[in-house]
Amino acid sequence: MVDPTQIxxxxxxxxxxxxxxxxxxxxxxxxxxxxxxxxVGGFKHHMIPVSWVHHVDGHVHLNVTKDEAKARWTEKHQA
Known part of the structure; x- marks a missing residue:
């Protein structure tokens, strides 16, 4: 599991x-x-789980493809 403070x-x-x-x-x-x-995402906040993160260096690398991420991300609901 990646340490979220690295993100x-x-x-x-x-x-x-x-x-x-x-x-x-x-x-x-x-x-x-x-x-x-x-x-890529338009004008809405999209949420992805930290569990999708494979590793962090100068980028956040996911363990899912771009298309998988876009198909499975959720939209942040404004309060």
Whole structure:
């Protein structure tokens, strides 16, 4: 399991296929909130679980592909 404190704001998130998934906006508990102005995700915040993270170096590398991440991410509901 990756230490969530390694996941910092503005790091690029890439799928296991090396494709751009988004950029980290915040880490909230066991979820990563992706920046909402990212061209891939549109204008909504998308949430992915920290459990999808394979490792962190200069990027956040997922253990799922970009397409899998997009199919399974959830939208953050505004209060």
């Amino acid at each position: 910092r704001e503005h790091l690029e998130v890439v799928g296991s296929d090396g494709e751009h998934v988004g950029r980290v906006d915040h880490v909230i508990g066991d979820r990563i909130e992706l920046a909402r102005l990212d061209l």
